Amino acid sequence: MSMIWLGLRNLARSRLRLFVVLGLLSVAFYLALTMTAIGNSMSARTEALQGSVNNTLQLRARGSMSHINMVRNDDLIPEGALEQVRSTPHVAKVEPYLLAMTPTAGMGFAMIIGVEAGDTKRLESHGEAGLPRLIAGRDLTAADDGDSVAIIGQGYAEFLGISADELGSATVTLDLRRGHPMIYPMDRPARTLKVVGIYASGYTFGDVQLFMPLSTMREIYGVPEQLSWLYVAADSAENVPAVAAALREKLGNQVGIIAPTNVANFQTRVSGSVQQLTVTGSVLAYALVLIVVFFLMLLLVRERRREIGTLKALGVPAGSIVVSLLTEAIAFTLIGALLGAGAFALTGAGVMEGLLTHGATPWLPARYQDAFASSLSLTAGLAPMTLATVIGAALLVALAGSLYSAYQTLRLSPLEAIRHE
Template sequence: MMRLGLRNLLRSPARLLIVALLIGVPFFLLLVMQAIGQAAQQQTEVLKQNVNNTLQLRARGAMGHVNMVGNEDLLPQDALERVRQVEHVARVEPYLLAMTPTESTNFAMIVGVTPGDTKRLESHGEAGNPRILAGRDLTEADRGQQVAIVGQGFAKWAGIAPKDLDHATVTLDLQRTHPVIFALDRPPAALKIVGIYASGYVFGDMQLFLPIDTFREIYGVPAGISWLFVKADSAEHLPQLEQKLRALLGDVADIIAPTNAAEFQNTATRAVLRLTQAGAVLAAVLMVVVVFFVMLLVVRERAWEIGTFKALGASNRGILLGFLTEALALCAVGALLGTLLFRIWGGPLAQQAFGLGVAPFLPAQYKDTLIQALPLTADIGLATAGLLVLVDVVAALAGSAWGARQIVRLSPMEAIRHE
């Protein structure tokens, strides 16, 4: 009966193709939703590793921006070495910060970092390590060089497209002012833009990262640190490390324990997961509906055949086994087709699906930027493959349930008389 069920699958090639497409499209949708959800979870895990076990230090009572009105105080340079000597410190990353006017009353952040250090969103930890969209990241060879990478928002404001990276530059005019920015008596500096990144956060994409040595030269800051990010060797040691740092630098530094990964998880990640789960359920329901109508049609078409089997002594169990085998095989063909479509077009269409179906429900700061920062791929791991098999079986069984009921209730005499 199982072999018969598999052969029955090919009795109508045209119907097989149409039904496979009808089942394959929901499977494709399921894979897209799964990919978006997994990417959001991966982004959250990255943030937990780079943010939740990290303390931020800055000069007491100041933001530490070298040209911000009333907030230009910096941490002393020796704080860097003093912090490195503290127990449970795994990594120390110094930042230097400045602001530059853009349009109207808006501004962008200029951030000096050591190449290879984590690139964080100014005043928020969500950015983690932003994803490079075009060009390259800063490297050790860039130390002291007039190079920088910019967020996609900054690039758009500056009129820089990915194709322009071989000759794109940005000129920092330190004498321009703003309601919260004072001028510096320093010459303008031209920076070669070598990369464009996406942070996943609107304001995070309005930043420019350059080597910290280059920052010191341009802004005339031979010593001092705007922010110091201190990463603990484990999250468990973070409270103990915070106490030690307060005892060491409490008179000159404010110490902040970022919770931005949790905030990101509560806002963006949960919203994305809820919507992708809803999309996955919708896809599964569509599969069940397609299988329901197809198998119901099959039962009605083959009523005489079913009656004949019963008249010859075939059991309901055997006949049901054949029809369920056909339903499972039908779903499997649809799943393979959906997987093939996903491997070919999954990445681009997942971005469109995110923009149309997910982004409108996110907090405003993530609507237009998060998808670019997510590590979205068309790869299918073991967990996704297992989900496909499970959905295949559930859709086949649930969709065939009513048809199976009709088969059990059908008597040979009724089938033959009907025929």
């Protein structure tokens, strides 16, 4: 027990050494935990994307983009199709969408989408891979049904000059009489909507969109029954072909059935790119942890050679000396790990977003660069098993470094150890 106490007491034998060693260890752990958390966030996003697509079909009016006011693409899914789809065997969920476009000076146009509360806010032209994340305000709820409220993408918010502080009082006005080369005007009154939330999607065009309650959009655009899209989720991926065949039989040539494929492109070109960078960064970060721990332990033991020589001369057994050295190594490693983990819990989310914005984003396709980092749900949290694995590996290396250096020192005679400089 006295040798364990000696090892612990040696932690503070030099304040400068204490601060330097713990600083190096905590920084190394911090970097390792940061890269691990980024990798976990990317894996979770990829799994969510796959889960939203693998068992899903998209229905549109055949040969049309199915936008209410889009030139030559305004054919909609006919009335009654929604109930026919819902009654199809192996259909687990149906999400109806109504889409329109509104001109925006300088940006061309923004997408206007009506959805039911709780349904996925899919993104036009990249719908199945959007999974936008609310970054300010609140989401649409069932209580908003029929109300003039909306949530908008961060790109649209910037264009309109709406900040998070203005949510609840900020508004956007839809003027249906305005036209555009791709949009024909409609003889319907303008409607002002209160903006209650802002989202980020990770997709530049996806952030120039507005979501409102489906019933509100039906009223504004005068579309009481028809729909633009239906997203149909089968009860399992294996039943998707059977659901598609049944829908073709029921709906005939009125509706085109599309198996979403954009998610593969998203995963390969965005998630894949970031995950490759993350894996490389994680390997380097863990290598840094192990190298720092190993060589710090070597230096700490070598620094105590005179003390070790004195203890040997006094007849202290080699095993007791090793216990003292290992106690110091374990204590340094654990304290450094806890400091790194604490700093990560306090500042990790912001650092991760900064690393993605300035490190990974330039490697992504241009259309993802502006919005990708803010679209991720980055949290400074790690599974206990992950944290235990990192600390356990560092402890093993600390023990290895200490034992190696202790073995080299204990081989010396007491006089050689004392005289060593």
